[in-house]
Amino acid sequence: MAKIELVLGDITQMDVDAIVNAANESLLGGGGVDGAIHRAAGPQLLEECRTLGGCPTGEARITKGYNLKARHVIHTVGPIWRGGQHNETVLLRNAYVNSLMLAHKHGLKSIAFPNISTGVYHFPKQSAAHIAIRAVEEFTAKNRLPERVVFVCFDHENYNIYKEILG
Ligand code: AR6
Numbered sequence: 001m002a003k004i005e006l007v008l009g010d011i012t013q014m015d016v017d018a019i020v021n022a023a024n025e026s027l028l029g030g031g032g033v034d035g036a037i038h039r040a041a042g043p044q045l046l047e048e049c050r051t052l053g054g055c056p057t058g059e060a061r062i063t064k065g066y067n068l069k070a071r072h073v074i075h076t077v078g079p080i081w082r083g084g085q086h087n088e089t090v091l092l093r094n095a096y097v098n099s100l101m102l103a104h105k106h107g108l109k110s111i112a113f114p115n116i117s118t119g120v121y122h123f124p125k126q127s128a129a130h131i132a133i134r135a136v137e138e139f140t141a142k143n144r145l146p147e148r149v150v151f152v153c154f155d156h157e158n159y160n161i162y163k164e165i166l167g
Pocket of ligand 1: 009011023031036078121122152155158
């Protein structure tokens with residue numbers, strides 16, 4: 001089982017093999033963590049993203065990290081919360097699992113996740129945290145890589161929820 005860590009802070013500062021971006025299906029940037037990652041990585045990140053042709057909700061794509069400390073960015077798209085009857089739970093889990101699968105495929109040892117979909121996509125934070133932690137625990141129990149997974153919470157509410165669940 002991987003080492004799971006919890007950090008309160010800015011994911012763009014993380015020194016890991018990959019940081020995960022909570023993007024939208026265009027992969028052409030946006031606000032929130034997506035905007036912060038593009039600002040910190042520099043314009044070459046957007047150039048590479050333009051070549052990818054977008055990404056459906058629940059899937060993931062990998063790019064270089066450019067000016068980031070992180071060597072790669074794994075862009076995934078979480079679901080927009082629409083009340084809970086639109087496959088949101090499965091799609092959020094898929095966003096985590098497909099990001100982990102990409103990290104595994106590329107031999108990456110460490111990965112940092114933001115709290116996907118809990119910003120402007122309005123997924124309820126408590127259930128999003130349970131889905132994220134369960135997906136990571138199940139994946140890392142079966143796979144040697146990644147061996148270090150960091151949940152980076154930007155707001156105290158998410159941080160306290162993760163702290164409580166992770167114990
Ligand atoms: N480091 C870590 N976490 C952050 C940072 C940061 N620098 N900045 C914000 N967060 P959001 P979503 C947290 O809205 O809900 C974008 O416009 C934030 O506190 O960034 O998946 C995309 O282009 C929250 O907990 O992503 C999409 O259009 C979490 O990141 C859309 O937003 C996710 O909030 C995706 O919405």
